[in-house]
Amino acid sequence: MNEVPLNHILFVSTALFFIGMFGLFTRRNMITMLMSVELILNSVNINFIAFNKYLYPDKLDGIFFTIFIITIAAAEAAVAIAIIINLYRTHQSIDVKDAEEMKF
Amino acid sequence: MSASAIIFYLISAFILGAGLLAVTTRKIFRSAIWLLFSLIGVAGLYFWLEMEFIAAVQIIVYVGGIVVLIIFSIFLTQQSGNVMQKASASRLIFSILAVCIGFLLTYFLIYPYAFKPGSNAAIAVSVRNIGLQMLSASEHGYVLPFEVVSILLLAAMIGCIVIAMKIKPEEK
Numbered sequence: 001m002n003e004v005p006l007n008h009i010l011f012v013s014t015a016l017f018f019i020g021m022f023g024l025f026t027r028r029n030m031i032t033m034l035m036s037v038e039l040i041l042n043s044v045n046i047n048f049i050a051f052n053k054y055l056y057p058d059k060l061d062g063i064f065f066t067i068f069i070i071t072i073a074a075a076e077a078a079v080a081i082a083i084i085i086n087l088y089r090t091h092q093s094i095d096v097k098d099a100e101e102m103k104f
Numbered sequence: 105m106s107a108s109a110i111i112f113y114l115i116s117a118f119i120l121g122a123g124l125l126a127v128t129t130r131k132i133f134r135s136a137i138w139l140l141f142s143l144i145g146v147a148g149l150y151f152w153l154e155m156e157f158i159a160a161v162q163i164i165v166y167v168g169g170i171v172v173l174i175i176f177s178i179f180l181t182q183q184s185g186n187v188m189q190k191a192s193a194s195r196l197i198f199s200i201l202a203v204c205i206g207f208l209l210t211y212f213l214i215y216p217y218a219f220k221p222g223s224n225a226a227i228a229v230s231v232r233n234i235g236l237q238m239l240s241a242s243e244h245g246y247v248l249p250f251e252v253v254s255i256l257l258l259a260a261m262i263g264c265i266v267i268a269m270k271i272k273p274e275e276k
Contacts, residue, residue: 031174
């Protein structure tokens with residue numbers, strides 16, 4: 001494990017973060033935008049775990065942050081999907097272009 | 105290059121390839137399946153980093169919970185075989201530009217930085233140590249965030265039920 005430098009793990013998490021950003025920019029479907037958000041949260045988790053493992057092996061704080069991020073991501077996905085289902089009932093579509101009543 | 109390093113690069117390529125396919129494929133159901141593979145790859149990366157507990161939590165919550173929820177909502181809201189609209193060319197070009205510039209900027213900030221590896225003796229990342237520290241009320245304990253996040257989960261659960269509840273029109 002020690003032969004792989006920390007920078008290479010950070011390369012993976014940075015690339016995953018920007019892949020998620022790309023999805024968020026190009027997709028117009030709410031479920032796929034939610035998937036992109038999940039990818040972004042995962043890249044943050046990889047960072048926390050790698051820093052904990054490489055820089056502070058005597059502490060566990062990175063693990064706790066990862067656990068709390070996973071919990072909050074689950075709650076966020078559940079609320080987002082409830083909103084999406086409600087939107088589909090009223091608009092028959094989950095495209096962000098079709099939900100513009102509150103657009104200023 | 106040792107076997108461990110080769111495994112790391114294979115897992116990384118798998119994560120990034122599946123993630124890229126998840127955000128570019130035009131069929132929404134395939135997109136969910138590629139997301140599933142990407143999350144499994146991240147769990148593999150945690151196993152490689154010898155964080156077995158986090159890897160198990162990742163598989164249980166993400167793969168077993170969130171992706172299944174997403175697939176259910178795809179079935180509930182539209183046909184799984186539907187092809188999504190292609191993004192317009194200008195949006196595509198500017199997104200690729202923004203993402204590439206952001207990635208290069210971030211990575212060239214990270215790359216020359218010399219991280220100092222931790223010199224203290226490593227402690228075991230066992231479930232026993234994690235549980236003891238998470239529920240301890242001492243200075244480095246995490247019992248307060250634990251309670252706060254439990255309230256958050258309860259609020260999210262009630263909120264989901266209220267938002268997704270169907271109100272019958274004949275009721276007042």
